[in-house]
Amino acid sequence: MIDSLTRPDPDQIRDWLGDVPDPEVPAVSVMDLGIVRDVQWQDSELVVAITPTYSGCPATSVIAFEIEAALRARGIDRLRIERRLSPPWTTDWITQEGRRRLEAYGIAPPAESAGGPSPFDRFLRKPLTIACPRCRSENTDRVSEFGSTPCKAQYRCRDCLEPFDYFKCI
Amino acid sequence: MNAQDALVEYLLRLGDNALILGHRLSEWCGHSPALEEDLALSNVALDLIGQTQLWLNLAGEVEGRGRDADKLAYLRDARDFRNVLLVEQPNGDFAATMARQFYFDAWHYLLLHGLTGSTDPRIAEIAAKGLKEVTYHLERSQEWVLRLGDGTEESHRRMQSAVDDLWMYTGELFEGDEVDQVMVRDGIGPDPATLHEPWLGLVRATIEEATLTLPQPGWAQKGGKRGIHSEHLGYILADLQFLQRAYPNATW
Numbered sequence: 001m002i003d004s005l006t007r008p009d010p011d012q013i014r015d016w017l018g019d020v021p022d023p024e025v026p027a028v029s030v031m032d033l034g035i036v037r038d039v040q041w042q043d044s045e046l047v048v049a050i051t052p053t054y055s056g057c058p059a060t061s062v063i064a065f066e067i068e069a070a071l072r073a074r075g076i077d078r079l080r081i082e083r084r085l086s087p088p089w090t091t092d093w094i095t096q097e098g099r100r101r102l103e104a105y106g107i108a109p110p111a112e113s114a115g116g117p118s119p120f121d122r123f124l125r126k127p128l129t130i131a132c133p134r135c136r137s138e139n140t141d142r143v144s145e146f147g148s149t150p151c152k153a154q155y156r157c158r159d160c161l162e163p164f165d166y167f168k169c170i
Numbered sequence: 171m172n173a174q175d176a177l178v179e180y181l182l183r184l185g186d187n188a189l190i191l192g193h194r195l196s197e198w199c200g201h202s203p204a205l206e207e208d209l210a211l212s213n214v215a216l217d218l219i220g221q222t223q224l225w226l227n228l229a230g231e232v233e234g235r236g237r238d239a240d241k242l243a244y245l246r247d248a249r250d251f252r253n254v255l256l257v258e259q260p261n262g263d264f265a266a267t268m269a270r271q272f273y274f275d276a277w278h279y280l281l282l283h284g285l286t287g288s289t290d291p292r293i294a295e296i297a298a299k300g301l302k303e304v305t306y307h308l309e310r311s312q313e314w315v316l317r318l319g320d321g322t323e324e325s326h327r328r329m330q331s332a333v334d335d336l337w338m339y340t341g342e343l344f345e346g347d348e349v350d351q352v353m354v355r356d357g358i359g360p361d362p363a364t365l366h367e368p369w370l371g372l373v374r375a376t377i378e379e380a381t382l383t384l385p386q387p388g389w390a391q392k393g394g395k396r397g398i399h400s401e402h403l404g405y406i407l408a409d410l411q412f413l414q415r416a417y418p419n420a421t422w
Contacts, residue, residue, distance in 0.1 A: 052220075054217055054220060055217055055220030055221045055223070055300060055303060056216040056218070056221070056223075057216075057220065058216075085298075085299050086291075086294075088295075088302055090302075118279075120279075120368065144209060145210055145306065145310045146206075146213040146214075150213045154206060168306070170302045170305075
């Protein structure tokens with residue numbers, strides 16, 4: 001039983017959550033992706049607020065489950081996972097460490113800041129230059145706007161010929 | 171019509187549009203012209219089904235009769251569905267699927283954009299979430315209209331037929347009724363008529379750039395918002411609802 005004297009503080013809990021991998025991109029943690037929006041004690045109950053990356057992302061319920069399991073393993077027996085939609089998740093919340101880990105794993109991190117021109121100003125949009133995570137060449141092509149998960153697109157490198165995933169910017 | 175009934179009706183329309191189009195797109199899974207397109211169409215479908223859950227759960231909550239998104243999706247009959255006719259139209263060839271998507275995405279983008287300013291914060295936050303996804307959908311479907319329209323002789327011909335054939339289902343998107351009047355009065359949602367000009371501007375510019383011809387204004391098919399559907403919806407529901415109808419309350 002955790003009381004107010006022995007309960008771990010939220011920073012400690014965030015540290016622990018840094019060891020919980022994203023189920024679809026296990027190279028990064030749920031903290032790296034910016035999915036965990038809030039960690040706080042409400043009396044003797046711990047409330048962790050998480051936000052989905054995409055409305056239909058099937059990983060969201062798995063993430064909630066894994067966070068719960070990780071914290072229970074640390075002895076926190078009273079906790080609640082709260083889903084928070086607003087403000088909507090953006091790739092700008094991926095940490096520098098998260099971007100580095102994505103690239104090392106072979107996924108090109110988001111190339112720009114979210115919030116570009118609207119599709120109603122199509123002619124203002126510029127094609128993105130995405131560097132190959134393997135050989136760093138910028139001579140790459142987009143193969144499809146979507147990849148193996150809703151958060152990624154597919155590219156290929158014209159120099160080292162390697163296909164790779166690009167983490168879309170939203 | 172009281173404000174609560176109108177809001178439930180409005181939320182069902184938002185949820186049913188996403189549900190039926192999401193289901194239609196999922197029919198391409200395993201059948202697309204290329205693996206990349208198979209993945210892309212399934213991902214767009216997934217976004218739409220995710221949005222469906224948010225809208226229909228809220229509809230059930232406002233209604234207050236103990237129905238959640240699953241009950242609303244699986245246990246209503248065709249006359250109780252409130253989606254526009256455009257989204258239930260068959261997939262046809264790839265050009266028809268992408269033309270349907272482009273018409274819908276351009277409207278959906280404008281609608282969600284308007285809803286981000288809703289006086290109802292529950293609606294504004296779902297719209298803000300969905301808008302990010304729909305922005306991407308629109309960029310993609312617009313690219314396909316351009317690529318197929320300004321492509322080979324055959325792709326041009328097919329895309330022209332697609333934009334022509336689906337045109338009569340676009341009028342319904344901009345027609346308001348008493349539900350919309352209540353939404354406008356309460357600051358919940360935009361007047362559908364105000365979406366027409368920016369929609370037409372984008373559609374015209376895209377169709378012209380794609381070397382296609384903009385269809386002429388003509389007879390508009392409508393009725394979906396009131397539950398009067400084309401014959402296609404019944405077949406969709408037979409597929410979508412079979413499992414829950416045959417094995418009530420089945421879970422996995």
